[in-house]
Amino acid sequence: MRISRFFMPVxxxxxxxxxxxxxxxxxRAGMIRQSSSGIYSWLPMGLKVLNNISQIVxxxxxxxxxxxxxxxxxxxxxxxxxxxxxxxxGAEMLRIKDRHGREMLYGPTxxxxxxxxxxxxxxxxxxxxxxxxxxxxKFRDEIRPRFGVMRGREFLMKDAYSFDxxxxxxxxxxxxxxxxxLRTFERLGLTAIPMQAETGPIGGDLSYEFIILAKTGESExxxxxxxxxxxxxxxxxxxxxxxxxxxxxxxxxxxxxxxHDADRFASEVPRDKQISARGIEVGQVFLFGDKYNExxxxxxxxxxxxxxxxxxxxxxxxxxxxxxxxxxxxxxEAGIIWPQSIAPFKIGLLNLKVGDKDxxxxxxxxxxxxxxxxQTVLYDDSKERxxxxxxxxxxxxxxxxxxxxxxxxxxxxxELKNRASGEATELGLDEVINxxxxxxxxxxxxxxGRKSTES
RNA sequence: CGGGGCGUGGCGCAGCCUGGUAGCGCACCUGGUUUGGGACCAGGGGGUCGGAGGUUCGAAUCCUCUCGCCCCGACCA
Numbered sequence: 001m002r003i004s005r006f007f008m009p010v011x012x013x014x015x016x017x018x019x020x021x022x023x024x025x026x027x028r029a030g031m032i033r034q035s036s037s038g039i040y041s042w043l044p045m046g047l048k049v050l051n052n053i054s055q056i057v058x059x060x061x062x063x064x065x066x067x068x069x070x071x072x073x074x075x076x077x078x079x080x081x082x083x084x085x086x087x088x089x090g091a092e093m094l095r096i097k098d099r100h101g102r103e104m105l106y107g108p109t110x111x112x113x114x115x116x117x118x119x120x121x122x123x124x125x126x127x128x129x130x131x132x133x134x135x136x137x138k139f140r141d142e143i144r145p146r147f148g149v150m151r152g153r154e155f156l157m158k159d160a161y162s163f164d165x166x167x168x169x170x171x172x173x174x175x176x177x178x179x180x181x182l183r184t185f186e187r188l189g190l191t192a193i194p195m196q197a198e199t200g201p202i203g204g205d206l207s208y209e210f211i212i213l214a215k216t217g218e219s220e221x222x223x224x225x226x227x228x229x230x231x232x233x234x235x236x237x238x239x240x241x242x243x244x245x246x247x248x249x250x251x252x253x254x255x256x257x258x259x260h261d262a263d264r265f266a267s268e269v270p271r272d273k274q275i276s277a278r279g280i281e282v283g284q285v286f287l288f289g290d291k292y293n294e295x296x297x298x299x300x301x302x303x304x305x306x307x308x309x310x311x312x313x314x315x316x317x318x319x320x321x322x323x324x325x326x327x328x329x330x331x332x333e334a335g336i337i338w339p340q341s342i343a344p345f346k347i348g349l350l351n352l353k354v355g356d357k358d359x360x361x362x363x364x365x366x367x368x369x370x371x372x373x374x375q376t377v378l379y380d381d382s383k384e385r386x387x388x389x390x391x392x393x394x395x396x397x398x399x400x401x402x403x404x405x406x407x408x409x410x411x412x413x414x415e416l417k418n419r420a421s422g423e424a425t426e427l428g429l430d431e432v433i434n435x436x437x438x439x440x441x442x443x444x445x446x447x448x449g450r451k452s453t454e455s
Numbered sequence: 456c457g458g459g460g461c462g463u464g465g466c467g468c469a470g471c472c473u474g475g476u477a478g479c480g481c482a483c484c485u486g487g488u489u490u491g492g493g494a495c496c497a498g499g500g501g502g503u504c505g506g507a508g509g510u511u512c513g514a515a516u517c518c519u520c521u522c523g524c525c526c527c528g529a530c531c532a
Contacts, residue, residue, distance in 0.1 A: 009465080009466095011465085011466055011467090011481095011482090012466070012467085012481060012482075012493075013466055013467045013468095013480095013481075014466085014467085015466065015467085016461085016466090016467075016468095016524095016525075017524065017525055018525095019525080019526075027466095028466095034524090036523080036524090037523085037524065037525090090530095092530080092531075109532095138532085140531070140532080142530075142531065143456080143529075143530055143531085144526095144527095144528090144529090144530080144531095146525085146526085150532090151531075151532085155532070157532065159532095209532090218531085218532095281531095281532060282532080283532085284532070316532060317532085318532045320532095321532060350491095352490085352491060353490070353491095384493090385489090385490065385491095385492095385493075385494070386490065386491050386492070386493095387490090387491080387492045387493045387494080388492085388493050389491095389492090389493090390491080390492045390493080391492070391493050392493085394492090403491075405490095405491055406490095406491095407491070408491085415491090
């Protein structure tokens with residue numbers, strides 16, 4: 001993409017409405033614009049990140065055996081009366097009427113809908129286990145939206161729902177999602193720790209929140225330091241027993257403030273390993289049994305011919321919130337530092353002197369070649385001065401910068417800079433191409449180890 | 456909803472107290488000089504001062520009502 005044809009309104013000063021760093025940076029980098037309180041337009045730069053995150057989430061859901069569908073944003077009030085949540089949900093639910101005066105609502109979640117769909121579509125024990133998910137916009141009319149996209153009213157969320165015949169099987173489905181989450185967050189470049197959490201109004205017996213640590217986190221969390229160093233499992237066989245895979249995370253103390261047990265924390269975790277910090281919740285897994293299946297009569301016929309109410313769980317990932325959360329966890333004074341896996345573009349190509357024949361030619365050639373190799377490149381072909389281009393590129397945080405000015409190009413070289421480490425080297429034009437040939441396009445690493453991948 | 460604050464060009468702000476017909480920085484356009492970490496000079500475009508009503512010869516400024524937004528709290532992915 002050429003900057004001259006892109007839409008990326010960057011701001012030198014952050015609008016006064018923004019308080020926390022991720023919100024300020026998203027506004028400044030031209031990723032979002034507020035439409036009204038807690039509701040945002042996603043500009044091209046922001047949308048690319050949002051889509052990249054969704055893509056990784058989908059891939060890991062699919063690997064874990066979940067099946068994607070898409071449910072509507074607008075739901076009927078009657079559906080919610082059936083589960084008796086219409087009155088219970090309160091003012092957070094945005095209620096609307098259609099032209100016939102029928103009561104509708106903008107879905108804050110989808111348990112009712114999915115339960116109806118599955119109930120009507122599944123009749124035999126042979127239809128389970130089944131885990132369905134979708135990635136869809138939701139609306140919760142928060143009393144006070146804040147922190148930009150981290151606590152908006154309208155938000156994009158992946159939610160999955162599992163259906164099983166027995167509690168034991170439901171636990172297995174739960175485990176699959178748990179492991180899929182470990183992998184998903186790792187691929188997003190995050191250290192997310194599963195922590196015991198309150199089951200809340202959705203109810204149920206087993207619940208973990210996946211938390212990333214950040215000063216701007218909304219809640220107080222407590223955990224064992226070693227949990228920060230665990231690596232997500234690779235090549236998972238989702239048909240196997242996953243309890244051993246999960247064990248490293250479950251055997252060490254980790255809890256949110258709601259369920260925190262100070263005595264246990266003190267006795268189970270050595271003093272120098274005790275972490276108490278602020279955390280941002282980026283995902284949650286729940287096992288709630290027959291809470292919705294019972295009232296909504298979601299049951300199948302078992303092998304014994306008897307009608308059996310199904311056992312369920314639900315599993316959410318806050319996709320739009322993750323954009324803000326990742327920035328909170330990955331930025332510096334100059335701007336955003338995108339993990340490679342979700343960067344809107346992998347490479348920023350800076351032409352320091354547009355109009356200089358040699359520099360233009362070198363940039364055009366690099367741009368064409370890199371793109372034909374499948375690399376995503378944002379080519380700054382604008383007439384802006386060098387200093388401004390550097391500042392903008394650092395702000396938007398693309399993992400790699402290729403800097404081409406008349407001086408270096410005359411010597412047949414350009415500069416390759418790593419945004420995360422700041423490390424920069426002069427390379428020949430073909431050397432730069434080679435570097436990206438050997439580099440996987442969707443590596444989840446933040447890419448500081450350039451030397452090792454270079455050879 | 457309780458408490459606090461703010462709405463003036465795209466962004467950041469001044470002007471308001473003490474009414475006199477709107478200003479600064481950045482961004483934008485034109486020309487010139489510059490050109491590797493947010494240059495300089497000159498010229499220019501853009502604002503019904505959130506909205507409605509009122510007071511007044513005259514309102515960004517005073518009064519009333521209203522809408523929006525932000526921060527703290529209760530609530531939440």
